[in-house]
Amino acid sequence: MRKNNVTIKKTAVKSGTWQYAPAPESTDHIEIKQQYELFINGKFVKPNSKKYFDTINPATEKKISSVAQANTKDIDLAVKAAKNAYDNVWSKMPGAERAKYIYRIARLMQERAREFAVIESMDGGKPIRESRDIDIPLACNHFFYYAGWADKLAYAFPNRKPSSLGVAAQIIPWNFPLLMAAWKIAPALATGNTVVLKPAESTPLTALKLAEIIQASGLPDGVVNIVTGYGDAGAALVHHPLVNKIAFTGSTPVGKYIQHAIAGTSKKATLELGGKAAHIIFEDAPIDQAVEGIVNGIFFNQGHVCCAGSRLFVQENIAALVIKKLKRRMDTLIVGDPLDKNTDIGAINSKEQFNTIQQYIKLGIAEGAEMYQPSCELPAQGLFCKPTLFLHTSQSHRIVQEEIFGPVLSIQTFRTIEEVIEKANNIPYGLSAGVWTDKGSKIFNLTTQLRAGVIWANTYNKFDPSSPFGGYKESGFGREGGIHGLASYVKFEG
Amino acid sequence: MPQLNILKTYKIFIGGAFPRTESGRYYKVTDAKNNLLANACLSSRKDFRNAVVAARKAFEGWSKKTHFNRGQILYRMAEMLEGRRSQFKEEIMAQGSTPLQAEKEIQLSIERCVYYSGWCDKYSALYSSVNPVASAHFNFSVPEPMGVVSVIAPEDSSLLGLLSVILPVIAGGNVCVVLASETKPLCSITFAEVLATSDLPAGVVNILTGKSKELHTHFSNHMDVNAVIYCRDNQAEQKTIEENASINVKRSFCWHKDWSSNEHQNPYLIMDLQEIKTTWHPIESIGIGGAKY
Missing domain, CATH: 3.40.309.10 (Aldehyde Dehydrogenase; Chain A, domain 2)
Known part of the structure; x- marks a missing residue:
């Protein structure tokens, strides 16, 4: 008792007239490896670059883990794995079967939600209250929501037959690492596309944990590939000729770079860029x-x-x-x-x-x-x-x-x-x-x-898997979430 | 003694008026046998910029008209087209079509007006949604027009091609600046006369004649244009347009299609030029459970 009191006195936060005792979330139950590899074709593989970078806990500025740094060769392997999985497995699978995998991923995430929340807060610095109550549940729910669409796509587009695009290259930011991964991966899979996802270099861990879940789910090899790295890896993805779709969330300058880079190609894009609301x-x-x-x-x-x-x-x-x-x-x-x-x-x-x-x-x-x-x-x-x-x-x-x-x-x-x-x-x-x-x-x-x-x-900053999100003007184009989020990942036959 | 015909001067259409190009330049429009049909305006960058100003000014009013009213105005366009059949037929034939082809093109053009007139107050309901969010909020998503759209119209289809790309743009509440067919511009200006007498507010549709080679850069790099549509098959021009679009994250579309049948008329073209807006509002304390919608 006495020991506890001392601790409280030492670190209690003075805030207005209230004193709050520390209430730290336990980190005992979470697993973080010392080193993470690239997730390509269903396996964790060492990077061709032979390089790793540190991911840092911004609250302590201490290293949490080493993460593989993908180079152009690694990106090429990941895209080819996605293309192969698209041609031979995923594009041929009935929607109802695709749905089962996506539901399974949602469930596995829910089971490990607390672990994800703690790692998200450690890697990115966000309050555990937000990662626990908002980021992680919403990410799980996104998979759950889009899973149900996989065998109902025709109902979303009256008088049209929607079909998948192929390989989706998805580049996500560091502010909602797992949530953005879910926003990208779930609709892409539901609509029958395969994925190469590049998380942000400062927050790669929850995406890599998601890779473990995806591996455990039995999703066919290559349907989702997760490659960590810097901007050069992202650029290699954007320019890769086998990529059919780019989904990007990040800054407006990078969004413009991507739009410029894919001009004259048949690549489709969804851009979720900056704002100043x-x-x-x-x-x-x-x-x-x-x-x-x-x-x-x-x-x-x-x-x-x-x-x-x-x-x-x-x-x-x-x-x-x-x-x-x-x-x-x-x-x-x-x-x-x-x-x-x-x-x-x-x-x-x-x-x-x-x-x-x-x-x-x-x-x-x-x-x-x-x-x-x-x-x-x-x-x-x-x-x-x-x-x-x-x-x-x-x-x-x-x-x-x-x-x-x-x-x-x-x-x-x-x-x-x-x-x-x-x-x-x-x-x-x-x-x-x-x-x-x-x-x-x-x-x-x-x-x-x-x-x-x-x-x-009369509210603010609310999000939901069924609610479309995306911008006007230089905040980007395309929507993520809801029925409108499906349109970003399909084309019409004929 | 035969009386002398009054020949028509083909000018451009900006903000509801018919000015000549500010550049003073012209180019010769000829028929297949190289007979002069008209001296058309060779529009400049300045003409385009003036047209964008007129379009932006018109956007406020056009986008706020009721959907029903927009439908009535598009229907009025069909009526006005109907009354000018013979004039369009002459022009289309002068530009190289047979009488039968000309008649078919006019008939389809009128029908396309009626088709998109009908969509004006329907697409929004069809592509809106009330979203069942897992919290106590009323949440709905609706399409809204993007704004000013620049259009490089089809080269080979003088009237029908032009109409087919203008109609889905304005049916959805957008305004546009359109570059007409370079070799077949006659119908575009006569069509502007139809627009000017159809209760369509000035500036909603602006039509320039001239060369895509000169103008496609300006059509795609203007900072006050929200979307650009390219309807021709020059891949170099298309690439430049898509590159320039990135300057202000313009939405860019390639609508290079065969407009001579009804296969490509559909509300998805209207939706290309729509943004989806999602609105949230809380629902007052509802006791146990989540949302009610």
Whole structure:
């Protein structure tokens, strides 16, 4: 007892007037190998590059494991394995049989959900509360959802016969590593395509654990191949002549590079790119709920969210009140150990991203905006960033125009609906937006006029396998999730 | 003494008006025997940019018209086409078709207007969804028009090809700037006269004549164009268009099809130019269980 008390006293997080005892999730039950290989043609194989890179826990900046670094030759082997599996097995298999494999993968993931959650938080820095309650369950559910589509595709496309495309090259980011893998792999398999997936170099572990599950599921060799590596491996995938489809989630510049690279080929693409969502609070909004929405909108997953509500617009006459309440709420946020169940904001994913965010914070100050950060203590080591607010910003500020991908919110005020719609849409991005008001007709006025693919009204940052996700304009094209997500992976005969 | 015919001057169609190209350039349109049919405008980059401005201005109003009203206007286009059968027949024949071919092309063109008129207030219901999310939210997805679409129309089909690619674009609430067939541009400008008398708001459809060789770069690299459609078979041009599209993540499509039958008329062409928007709203405390939809 006494020992415990001492521990609590030493590490308790002071937050507002509340004291929270540490509540760390146990890491005893998880398995992480010292070294991971490439998953090609159903087997874990050593990379031709003979190189490995370290994957780092951003909360401690210590190495977790070594991961194989694929080169062009490895990518070629993976694509050929996928092509072979497509030609000889997967494209010939009835949908109902494909479904059984996908259901099986979903179930195996559910069984090991806690292990996945812990590894996701260790490898990427996100709070265990989010990986446990959001990332992992949604990833499992995505497989479960799309499994059911495999033998019902004809019903999704009236008067057309959908058929698969072939080999899908899928390149995913580091902010939702397993969830993005599920968003990519599940619909591709359901529609009869085979897959080469490249996880992000800073968060490869849960995808490699998924490879173990896929191997255990008995999925035919080569139907899913998972290759870890850097940008050069991704480029090799994009350029490979046997690839029929590219599905990419990541930055807008890389998305444009991919679109340019596949010009003049028959490759199809789905691009899920950057965002800078407007989050709009009207005077008649339920203010306490809206403040929770603002916090969830920008500080969820340390703000490493393409659909983060990073541009806040508050109607002028309630701005003082909203900002006061928002600051007070920010003061209670707990920044710290991702594995602690009390943590609200975990570690910044990588040193590189940490530096980017710090640069933007400096830039915001230099641009003349007024910064607010709570006085919370940050852990002595690891990559952590305080939740940050910028007041007195305007449309021309770079912190308002550019995607920061961190816990940094800029606030502007507005007077009329017309003004806020104009400002909200006046940006190259169009991924998501949020609106808070108690008036139904005003909601629909806004939701129909905001040029973005996902609109949250009186809520924010909600996701579901049955709900299509994707952007307008420079936020990319194609949808993932729901019935509309199927269209990204089929062509029509004739 | 025979009376002198009044020859028609073929101009371009921008923002509901019929200006000449600002460049002052022209090219000769001839028939198979090299007789001069018309001096057509050789449109420039500036004409294209002016047309995009007109189109963007028209988008707000056109995309907000009721779907039913859009359907009525497309039907009106069919009516106006019907009344000009003889004029189109002469032009199509002058451009090298037999009388029978010309009649068939006009008939199909009128029918295609009626076909897409009917889709205006139906595609949205067919391709929308209420999504059964596993939480207490009402969640639905609907198609919305992309915006300004640039179109390089088919080269070989003067009227029917042009209509076949314009109709699915505007039926879905988009606006467009279209480059007509280079060698067979006559019908395109006469068709513009149909549009101008069909209650179609100015700027919804803008038609230029000229050379794809000159204009395809501008059609694909303009930053205020949301999608580009290429309907010809020059692979080098198509590649350039797709490369340029990446500058602002334009959606690009190749619609190189045989428009002379009904095989390729379908709502999936409308859907090519639609974004899917998904909206979430919470459902008030529902006690036990999840969503109600």
